[in-house]
Amino acid sequence: MEMHDAWFFIGIFVFIFLIWIATGGPLHPLAFTGPRLAEPQELGGGTYLQFPRAAFGVGGTNISLPGSSSGGGSVQTSTEAPPISSYSGGGGSFSPPSAYGNIVSMSHYVSNASSSDPKSEYVEISVAQNASQSVKITGWTLESGATYNAELIPKGTRVPTSGVVNAMEDIVLEPGDRALIISGESPVGASFRENKCIGYFGTFQKFYPSLPQNCPSASNELSSFYGTPYIHDPSCIDYVDTLSRCQVALTQTSNLSDTCQSFLETHLNYNGCVNTHRNDSDFNGTTWRIYLGRTDPLWRTRHEIVKLLDDRGKTVDTFSY
Numbered sequence: 001m002e003m004h005d006a007w008f009f010i011g012i013f014v015f016i017f018l019i020w021i022a023t024g025g026p027l028h029p030l031a032f033t034g035p036r037l038a039e040p041q042e043l044g045g046g047t048y049l050q051f052p053r054a055a056f057g058v059g060g061t062n063i064s065l066p067g068s069s070s071g072g073g074s075v076q077t078s079t080e081a082p083p084i085s086s087y088s089g090g091g092g093s094f095s096p097p098s099a100y101g102n103i104v105s106m107s108h109y110v111s112n113a114s115s116s117d118p119k120s121e122y123v124e125i126s127v128a129q130n131a132s133q134s135v136k137i138t139g140w141t142l143e144s145g146a147t148y149n150a151e152l153i154p155k156g157t158r159v160p161t162s163g164v165v166n167a168m169e170d171i172v173l174e175p176g177d178r179a180l181i182i183s184g185e186s187p188v189g190a191s192f193r194e195n196k197c198i199g200y201f202g203t204f205q206k207f208y209p210s211l212p213q214n215c216p217s218a219s220n221e222l223s224s225f226y227g228t229p230y231i232h233d234p235s236c237i238d239y240v241d242t243l244s245r246c247q248v249a250l251t252q253t254s255n256l257s258d259t260c261q262s263f264l265e266t267h268l269n270y271n272g273c274v275n276t277h278r279n280d281s282d283f284n285g286t287t288w289r290i291y292l293g294r295t296d297p298l299w300r301t302r303h304e305i306v307k308l309l310d311d312r313g314k315t316v317d318t319f320s321y
Contacts, residue, residue: 094145094307098314103131104173106308108319112208114301118294119184120208123306125317126178138170140316142181144298145305151292153181156191159278162201162270166190171288179288180209183298186291194285197273199246212285215246216277218268224276225263236260243268 107124115121127135143150155168187205199213218240235255249264266272308316
């Protein structure tokens with residue numbers, strides 16, 4: 001029985017062999033091809049599925065390019081990733097944009113950049129006229145993208161008083177206001193907001209740019225001081241007419257009355273003007289003069305990147321030259 005089964009299986013193999021020979025045997029084209037897999041069907045987007053390649057630089061090593069045995073085609077990679085809070089562009093690294101960027105801007109030039117006198121080097125910033133809010137800029141930063149020098153915007157005094165230590169407060173720009181941010185030290189010892197009487201400071205100190213000469217005229221001050229008897233002091237009238245706006249009367253003239261002398265000393269100077277006019281509707285100006293207190297320039301003459309950063313370190317505005 002077992003011998004009979006063996007001959008049965010041998011007969012089957014012989015039969016299959018004869019069929020293979022009849023159909024071409026080893027010369028059939030299928031004998032020269034390897035196993036084949038069907039191509040994948042297209043996925044919904046119409047493209048074959050591909051997995052992303054790992055980027056060069058994983059592990060921070062040199063990677064040899066294919067086909068290079070000497071390593072001359074290697075790509076140097078770094079293990080340090082750029083800060084998440086910064087981005088690059090324009091030749092420098094920048095923090096994310098600030099929400100204030102829509103309403104606060106710089107003038108995109110530096111006056112007297114790299115001046116030998118930093119009190120004449122400044123950049124101007126401004127708040128849009130249509131801004132819906134005031135902006136506190138104390139604590140913001142001006143930074144050089146070229147040298148990495150940086151200075152914080154300090155506090156200031158809204159209405160400075162001559163001859164005393166002024167109280168400092170946060171600098172707040174209203175819609176339409178501007179600020180001249182000067183690299184050097186303040187001629188009066190503090191940052192301040194311009195006002196109707198500020199031109200008197202120019203009598204004893206040099207400012208750049210020059211202070212506005214918007215003080216009330218000396219003749220109008222005299223008329224207000226004297227009232228009805230004004231016309232009865234012609235010598236005082238004549239002398240006052242020789243004075244320009246915001247000029248402190250320094251000359252003691254013997255032919256002036258005591259009343260006139262008292263008027264000159266009391267009213268025709270900065271503190272006297274402030275005492276008289278600080279409640280006027282047009283007393284406050286729209287410009288701050290902010291001093292960073294440097295004894296050397298902040299900005300380079302050329303190849304500079306100027307950045308204005310808010311109190312969270314985000315970029316409000318930037319420009320280069």
